[in-house]
């Protein structure tokens with residue numbers, strides 16, 4: 001089959017890790033007889049420099065037409081002036097909103113070979129297997145913003161329909177897993193969280209086979225570190241999900257390991273690692289490409305329905321995490337290219 005993939009490399013390490021993921025897609029194409037036609041488009045700071053806009057119309061149009069979209073990361077000090085009129089992150093938010101990819105799936109497992117990298121004791125990491133479902137197109141990131149002379153506001157707004165669609169996804173996903181759903185909110189303080197909680201409670205009646213638990217976000221931040229293996233599917237709003245998943249990445253050993261799939265209705269989807277543009281290591285060829293390569297695996301599975309191909313990528317990554325080489329963020333010395341080469345080799349050795 002022929003597939004058209006739009007890549008949005010973006011800024012910092014974004015181009016480095018997305019180039020690695022594209023190589024993996026081409027290797028999968030060779031092995032399984034597919035053609036992946038790559039259409040690289042601008043987003044973020046790179047797009048601002050070239051066009052003045054963080055998400056040029058051409059990039060959005062290409063993303064809409066593509067079979068799937070793979071993004072690197074956006075942002076960096078060059079575009080971070082608080083007075084800046086246009087910011088790279090606006091491009092990513094605009095893309096998520098335009099595609100209405102409201103359910104951001106962030107799976108987290110702890111690879112046994114990396115357990116010692118975690119700040120937690122090894123025994124606490126046994127059996128950790130969490131699927132975060134982060135609401136991605138509502139809440140504080142998209143609310144009205146106001147800046148006065150000596151004040152600023154960011155509105156947090158959710159409609160019941162916005163909550164319902166993402167919570168339903170989370171219930172459905174829990175049904176395919178261990179049938180346990182933790183909903184995270186701040187219902188003791190926030191009105192949006194009270195609407196969130198009552199919506200979850202109403203929907204729970206339709207999913208009697210799923211055990212539902214509610215946690216306040218502050219205690220959830222603690223519980224993720226003290227009892228991480230207790231959680232199966234965790235659903236939460238945009239801002240809480242952003243913060244909790246970076247925290248949870250520490251359990252796995254590095255932010256550079258975690259992939260994500262952002263899903264909307266129908267074909268609308270976007271795949272990206274959960275990390276940012278990592279300006280502190282950009283341009284050095286040392287970024288960990290695993291989070292982006294695993295995002296490409298999610299792309300194969302969710303957008304192209306290529307399950308065997310996705311599993312082949314995951315198996316190859318698993319092999320490299322077991323045997324090395326490891327990039328620096330996970331205690332090794334390998335550069336991005338060495339990790340990529342090892343993943344490609346593992347793919348070839350596991351031919352289907």
Ligand SMILES: NC(=O)C1=CN([C@@H]2O[C@H](COP(=O)(O)OP(=O)(O)OC[C@H]3O[C@@H](n4cnc5c(N)ncnc54)[C@H](O)[C@@H]3O)[C@@H](O)[C@H]2O)C=CC1
Nearest residue numbers: 073074075076255256275276277278279280281287288329
């Ligand atoms: N989806 C996106 O495009 C995101 C963009 N950002 C943007 O990225 C820029 C930098 O933000 P930070 O707070 O520094 O977060 P970050 O996620 O870029 O980096 C945090 C830490 O993790 C490390 N790290 C991240 N990815 C890595 C990888 N693949 N391999 C090895 N180490 C890795 C970095 O070196 C850094 O020490 C900001 O402009 C921010 O707005 C932040 C998060 C998400």
Ligand SMILES: CC(C)CC(=O)C(=O)O
Nearest residue numbers: 089092093242274275276
């Ligand atoms: C808009 C992004 C920079 C937010 C973020 O950190 C993320 O999506 O993980």
Ligand SMILES: [Mg+2]
Nearest residue numbers: 242243246274
């Ligand atoms: Mg984040």
